Amino acid sequence: MLQLRKLTKTYKTGDQALKAIDLDVPKGQVLALIGPSGAGKSTMIRCINRLVEPTSGEALLDGVDLTKLGAGALRRARREMGMIFQEYALVERLTVMENVLSGRLGYVGFWRSFLRRYPQSDTDEAFRLLDRVGLLHMADKRADELSGGQRQRVGICRALIQNPKLLLVDEPTASLDPKTSRQIMRLITELCRERDLAAIINIHDVALAQMFVPRVVGLRFGEIVYDGLPTGLTPDKLTEIYGEEDWEATIEKVEDEDETEAAE
Amino acid sequence: MPVFERDDTQIWRRRTTRENMIRWFGWLAGLVVFAWCWQIISASTTWFFVWDAPRIANDIWTRATPPRWEYITQLGRPIWDTLNIATLGTIIALFLAVPVAFLAAQNTTPSKLLIRPLALLIIVSTRSINSLIWALLLIAIIGPGVFAGVIAIAIRSVGFCAKLLYEAIEEIDHSQVEAITATGGSRWQVMAYGIVPQILPAFAGIAVFRWDINIRESTVLGLVGAGGIGLQLSASLNVLAWPQVSLILIVILVAVIISEWVSAKVRGAII
Numbered sequence: 236m237l238q239l240r241k242l243t244k245t246y247k248t249g250d251q252a253l254k255a256i257d258l259d260v261p262k263g264q265v266l267a268l269i270g271p272s273g274a275g276k277s278t279m280i281r282c283i284n285r286l287v288e289p290t291s292g293e294a295l296l297d298g299v300d301l302t303k304l305g306a307g308a309l310r311r312a313r314r315e316m317g318m319i320f321q322e323y324a325l326v327e328r329l330t331v332m333e334n335v336l337s338g339r340l341g342y343v344g345f346w347r348s349f350l351r352r353y354p355q356s357d358t359d360e361a362f363r364l365l366d367r368v369g370l371l372h373m374a375d376k377r378a379d380e381l382s383g384g385q386r387q388r389v390g391i392c393r394a395l396i397q398n399p400k401l402l403l404v405d406e407p408t409a410s411l412d413p414k415t416s417r418q419i420m421r422l423i424t425e426l427c428r429e430r431d432l433a434a435i436i437n438i439h440d441v442a443l444a445q446m447f448v449p450r451v452v453g454l455r456f457g458e459i460v461y462d463g464l465p466t467g468l469t470p471d472k473l474t475e476i477y478g479e480e481d482w483e484a485t486i487e488k489v490e491d492e493d494e495t496e497a498a499e
Numbered sequence: 500m501p502v503f504e505r506d507d508t509q510i511w512r513r514r515t516t517r518e519n520m521i522r523w524f525g526w527l528a529g530l531v532v533f534a535w536c537w538q539i540i541s542a543s544t545t546w547f548f549v550w551d552a553p554r555i556a557n558d559i560w561t562r563a564t565p566p567r568w569e570y571i572t573q574l575g576r577p578i579w580d581t582l583n584i585a586t587l588g589t590i591i592a593l594f595l596a597v598p599v600a601f602l603a604a605q606n607t608t609p610s611k612l613l614i615r616p617l618a619l620l621i622i623v624s625t626r627s628i629n630s631l632i633w634a635l636l637l638i639a640i641i642g643p644g645v646f647a648g649v650i651a652i653a654i655r656s657v658g659f660c661a662k663l664l665y666e667a668i669e670e671i672d673h674s675q676v677e678a679i680t681a682t683g684g685s686r687w688q689v690m691a692y693g694i695v696p697q698i699l700p701a702f703a704g705i706a707v708f709r710w711d712i713n714i715r716e717s718t719v720l721g722l723v724g725a726g727g728i729g730l731q732l733s734a735s736l737n738v739l740a741w742p743q744v745s746l747i748l749i750v751i752l753v754a755v756i757i758s759e760w761v762s763a764k765v766r767g768a769i770i
Contacts, residue, residue, distance in 0.1 A: 284681055286677055286680060286681060310683045310684070310685065311683065312683075313680075313681060313682065313683035314682070314683040316681070317681075318678065318681040318682075320674055320677070320678060322674055324672075324674040324675050324677060324678035325675070325678070326675050326678075326679070326692055326693065326696050326697075327672075327675070327696075327697070328696040328697065328699065328700075329692070329696055337678075337679060337682060337684070337692050338682050339682075340679065340682045340683065340684035340685075340688045340692065341682050341683025341684060342683075345685060345687045345688055345691070348684075348688055348691065348692070349688075349691050390678075393678070393682070397682060397683070403681075
């Protein structure tokens with residue numbers, strides 16, 4: 236469904252953030268993108284919905300090359316791609332409900348959105364989603380009153396109400412505690428399964444990625460150095476992605492956590 | 500940070516000896532310049548008037564007290580005009596300042612090479628000329644009266660409001676803008692959802708702050724004939740009616756205190 240063909244991004248400073256990335260994501264597949272800071276994870280997902288303009292290459296969503304779209308067509312294409320952010324990126328001074336409904340901005344006209352006159356079907360869906368993530372009672376709270384985990388749930392609702400084919404998820408758990416991180420990851424993967432959504436999840440917590448996703452892609456210096464099952468991430472592979480470190484502990488820890496997870 | 504060893508202990512000083520000397524000479528030079536300036540000012544001062552000042556001040560004080568309280572009946576209308584000049588001027592200024600601010604902010608300007616310098620020029624030019632001078636110019640163009648005062652205040656405030664507002668726009672959290680862009684929102688929707696909610700508190704703060712300043716500025720506009728209580732002040736000064744002058748000053752003081760109180764309340768309510 237999503238195909239990246241030699242996608243390249245060179246920043247003005249001359250830094251090559253992405254070096255001819257080739258990647259295929261089939262419909263409904265959730266994959267984790269791991270790699271050290273500065274490996275180009277964030278740049279890669281931003282090049283797909285063109286919050287960052289790629290320098291060359293193609294990004295095909297259902298056969299449409301996103302990199303060549305004009306302003307209007309790009310807006311319509313962005314509706315198909317929901318995005319979830321590291322620091323939630325909610326509009327802090329708007330209510331939870333307004334934040335969720337803002338996911339429909341690509342579908343409603345300016346005045347309707349300005350006057351908050353969203354179609355009834357949109358508000359119905361917003362309530363349904365808030366109920367699904369357990370925040371229905373918070374609908375009228377201002378976003379800055381919520382805790383980190385709650386904000387990220389609102390962010391998830393905002394992405395899903397777009398009715399996307401693909402989720403682009405940028406470090407969803409980096410600002411959250413370990414327990415909330417797992418809950419959020421579980422919620423994202425569950426929702427993707429329910430809706431048969433594909434997702435690219437940037438994440439630097441290897442253990443967390445291994446726990447929840449069926450496919451892991453490792454990025455280093457803008458190149459894919461690993462693509463396969465989470466179980467295939469041996470210490471050698473992790474060294475290749477992140478550099479020299481004692482990886483045994485990380486991998487053992489995952490198994491331990493899996494057991495406690497099962498026990499819960 | 501110099502560190503040197505003496506008797507096997509490491510001694511730390513904030514500055515090296517050389518840096519200390521440079522600083523010492525810097526202060527000495529400052530002192531010399533101050534003394535020199537003092538001499539020049541002293542030489543060109545007519546000291547007779549300075550020694551005479553307490554006597555004259557005392558003389559004016561005795562003439563000005565008590566204030567002529569019954570004159571207050573004639574001041575209601577002018578102080579109302581003054582308030583209106585300040586309020587209307589501020590409102591007009593805000594309407595003009597918002598687009599200028601969006602054109603001037605680095606992250607929202609449509610063109611950094613052409614439009615941004617133009618917007619900055621508007622900001623600098625309106626800010627650099629005092630409202631009293633704007634009023635003088637406008638009286639020549641549109642005649643004396645309250646209207647000239649309103650426009651003078653409005654023009655003078657545009658730059659101030661636009662400058663503070665565009666700084667607020669430049670300081671917004673970019674990720675919220677990104678998030679709204681990523682939903683497929685149009686340029687205007689990104690502005691309404693991603694930017695405006697973030698700058699609204701700053702906008703309200705700027706509005707009341709400028710209104711507060713404008714009340715003080717509009718009290719003197721009458722001195723050049725642009726309406727308000729300044730007209731009464733200048734008339735009273737011209738005929739040396741000191742008890743009236745003192746009453747006008749009291750009225751202005753009260754108006755300013757009230758406006759400060761209101762703007763403090765409003766700002767408190769926003770934050």
